[in-house]
Amino acid sequence: xxxxxxxxxxxxxxxxxxxxxxxxxxxxxxxxxxxxxxxxxxxxxxxxxxxxxxxxxxxxxxxxxxxxxxxxxxxxxxxxxxxxxxxxxxxxxxxxxxxxxxxxxxxxxxxxxxxxxxxxxxxxxxxxxxxxxxxxxxxxxxxxxxxxxxxxxxxxxxxxxxxxxxxxxxxxxxxxxxxxxxxxxxxxxxxxxxxxxxxxxxxxxxxxxxxxxxxxxxxxxxxx
Amino acid sequence: xxxxxxxxxxxxxxxxxxxxxxxxxxxxxxxxxxxxxxxxxxxxxxxxxxxxxxxxxxxxxxxxxxxxxxxxxxxxxxxxxxxxxxxxxxxxxxxxxxxxxxxxxxxxxxxxxxxxxxxxxxxxxxxxxxxxxxxxxxxxxxxxxxxxxxxxxxxxxxxxxxxxxxxxxxxxxxxxxxxxxxxxxxxxxxxxxxxxxxxxxxxxxxxxxxxxxxxxxxxxxxxxxxxxxxxxxxxxxxxxxxxxxxxxxxxxxxxxxxxxxxxxxxxxxxxxxxxxxxxxxxxxxxxxxxxxxxxxxxxxxxxxxxxxxxxxxxxxxxxxxxxxxxxxxxxxxxxxxxxxxxxxxxxxxxxxxxxxxxxxxxxxxxxxxxxxxxxxxxxxxxxxxxxxxxxxxxxxxxxxxxxxxxxxxxxxxxxxxxxxxxxxxxxxxxxxxxxxxxxxxxxxxxxxxxxxxxxxxxxxxxxxxxxxxxxxxxxxxxxxxxxxxxxxxxxxxxxxxxxxxxxxxxxxxxxxxxxxxxxxxxxxxxxxxxxxxxxxxxxx
Numbered sequence: 001x002x003x004x005x006x007x008x009x010x011x012x013x014x015x016x017x018x019x020x021x022x023x024x025x026x027x028x029x030x031x032x033x034x035x036x037x038x039x040x041x042x043x044x045x046x047x048x049x050x051x052x053x054x055x056x057x058x059x060x061x062x063x064x065x066x067x068x069x070x071x072x073x074x075x076x077x078x079x080x081x082x083x084x085x086x087x088x089x090x091x092x093x094x095x096x097x098x099x100x101x102x103x104x105x106x107x108x109x110x111x112x113x114x115x116x117x118x119x120x121x122x123x124x125x126x127x128x129x130x131x132x133x134x135x136x137x138x139x140x141x142x143x144x145x146x147x148x149x150x151x152x153x154x155x156x157x158x159x160x161x162x163x164x165x166x167x168x169x170x171x172x173x174x175x176x177x178x179x180x181x182x183x184x185x186x187x188x189x190x191x192x193x194x195x196x197x198x199x200x201x202x203x204x205x206x207x208x209x210x211x212x213x214x215x216x217x218x219x220x221x222x223x224x
Numbered sequence: 225x226x227x228x229x230x231x232x233x234x235x236x237x238x239x240x241x242x243x244x245x246x247x248x249x250x251x252x253x254x255x256x257x258x259x260x261x262x263x264x265x266x267x268x269x270x271x272x273x274x275x276x277x278x279x280x281x282x283x284x285x286x287x288x289x290x291x292x293x294x295x296x297x298x299x300x301x302x303x304x305x306x307x308x309x310x311x312x313x314x315x316x317x318x319x320x321x322x323x324x325x326x327x328x329x330x331x332x333x334x335x336x337x338x339x340x341x342x343x344x345x346x347x348x349x350x351x352x353x354x355x356x357x358x359x360x361x362x363x364x365x366x367x368x369x370x371x372x373x374x375x376x377x378x379x380x381x382x383x384x385x386x387x388x389x390x391x392x393x394x395x396x397x398x399x400x401x402x403x404x405x406x407x408x409x410x411x412x413x414x415x416x417x418x419x420x421x422x423x424x425x426x427x428x429x430x431x432x433x434x435x436x437x438x439x440x441x442x443x444x445x446x447x448x449x450x451x452x453x454x455x456x457x458x459x460x461x462x463x464x465x466x467x468x469x470x471x472x473x474x475x476x477x478x479x480x481x482x483x484x485x486x487x488x489x490x491x492x493x494x495x496x497x498x499x500x501x502x503x504x505x506x507x508x509x510x511x512x513x514x515x516x517x518x519x520x521x522x523x524x525x526x527x528x529x530x531x532x533x534x535x536x537x538x539x540x541x542x543x544x545x546x547x548x549x550x551x552x553x554x555x556x557x558x559x560x561x562x563x564x565x566x567x568x569x570x571x572x573x574x575x576x577x578x579x580x581x582x583x584x585x586x587x588x589x590x591x592x593x594x595x596x597x598x599x600x601x602x603x604x605x606x607x608x609x610x611x612x613x614x615x616x617x618x619x620x621x622x623x624x625x626x627x628x629x630x631x632x633x634x635x636x637x638x639x640x641x642x643x644x645x646x647x648x649x650x651x652x653x654x655x656x657x658x659x660x661x662x663x664x665x666x667x668x669x670x671x672x673x674x675x676x677x678x679x680x681x682x683x684x685x686x687x688x689x690x691x692x693x694x695x696x697x698x699x700x701x702x703x704x705x706x707x708x709x710x711x712x713x714x715x716x717x718x719x720x721x722x723x724x725x726x727x728x729x730x731x732x733x734x735x736x737x738x739x740x741x742x743x744x745x746x747x748x749x750x751x752x753x754x755x756x757x758x759x760x761x762x763x764x
Contacts, residue, residue: 019589020589023588026563026585026588029318030560032560033556033564037557041502042501044499068309068310071314072308075592087591087593088254088257088593089255089650091710093250093646094251095252106253110248110258114248117265118601121291125292125295126295141301156308
């Protein structure tokens, strides 16, 4: 079990790191939009730019393609990070009435029956989607847009894979929390971030609470 | 018996899919996972009931053939409303960044200060200043989580100190802060425009008057309550807000600079240089920079407060809404420009540090992921729902009810309002709108005389009806933030309110505002020109 929990830590680390990086992609996105707007709206810049030898690299169509490419990177790569942060929307009305153990059971079955099939299918078929794009040598819809569409399409595969890894990390921890010994329970409780009373808290508060909860769970726990 | 059950499931599989989704959502799993997972589970059931074809991967893994079409749906492109290759939706991360960044720059605090100064003699001045601030901030941000937290932290402690009733104070803050979801730029309207394949700019213009109508209703209500029941909103003592005397020399300097820039722009526009540089825009930025610098230097005087409080919101509103409405920029470009503007504002207020930037980027990633994971899940769900003839079931059901167009519209509004008690605007927009918008579209001719477009081409009537319906849904969905038990704004408010504020106070305080909102909704239903007049005026 401890080995699995170590694995969960690895699985947790990548989506978190990638998600944080994806957040910064919004800055180049803003920069691209600003550059596009400025060079298109101000006449002498537009005319001057079209004289440049590398104009083919920075023409408006390419910049506009680039904008949604960056958008794709931000959104696909941040799903897993958001799950680990418990930022995805949940309807908490009835869940709040359950204890943490009940919530853990719901999440356990939810991941097993819904999330994993969904993500496996999403990963496989987005890979097929990328493969088709690569085989066709798909480029942009417009003549001068960004070519090699399969590169940006592969963001989907990567994104869903990282999301899967976030869900698997949570799943392992839930198993530890539900079936593991006292030490593993404490360790899993500290790392988990799915419960209804935890949203909108800072990391430090969360850690403190998780430790308290681990103590509280221990007596009633005992393996199943 | 078994056969009967089989037939029953076969016929109503779409209905059971919806039912299952509802039950799964209430277990508290992430909404996006519930949507996607139910879609996959029911696609296999669909194969079992012969609705979908089965195919075998590597000759032994059975999957429904429809899966191959799912990914292109999620991807988008070709003008369809996918999540990724969709230039309209690029506006969403930018608007989220802008809202989160504004929360961090001191813009809201400065604005509230000057409004309190201006409105301090009016009964209920503090509450009114919150409403006005909510309206103005709504025109600069597209998200509400940030503005509720920001406005609660800024305004609630002061209002409670001054003896305002907790109910009035919390109700005002929650209702005013959620105006951001309706008054453009708004993320909800961007999503709606993408789903209904209508122009974002048009929806933005159409939402202005309904938004102002709601804020006007709040304003009148607060004014009435605090005039007749002064104990709920006691007037401020004269010395409540201290201002330093204005430095006259600096004021003169400021007006000299502004005058010089305006004259300079006019003169330079006459010269040959006007072909190369847009002098009006340059003067606009120059005046903005001068206002910010002098406002900072002036500090806490009346003149300084006006500059610090009023100039940044005006700057952003001109940058974002002005450029959309004047046709200079697409909404996506305006979002990017607005995000850049928010960075500039943070820079002038010297709140632009590495830590702030990092945190804003992280929050942007989290909020974007929250919206788009649901978007992806909802795309999968509604695709499978359609493949299992769920939509036909709904249409049959509505035909079976045999309602008039008006009864159907009212019923839809009631359904959306009731769903708002439990769900967030994202789920309702993404799941409900694509199903019901086509039905409203087919009924469009029956609304033609009400909308004042009888005799026009059918496409025009349909377009106008859809705009009207989208705005009605938007006004309606604003209440979803306010209605207990699951009102987002109320939770955010409770999260940052002082300990003395009880959840029951918040629940009771919000009731009058929800009623006001329903009045606003009925007004927009009764007088569709509130929505349709401004777009017609601006686009002709």
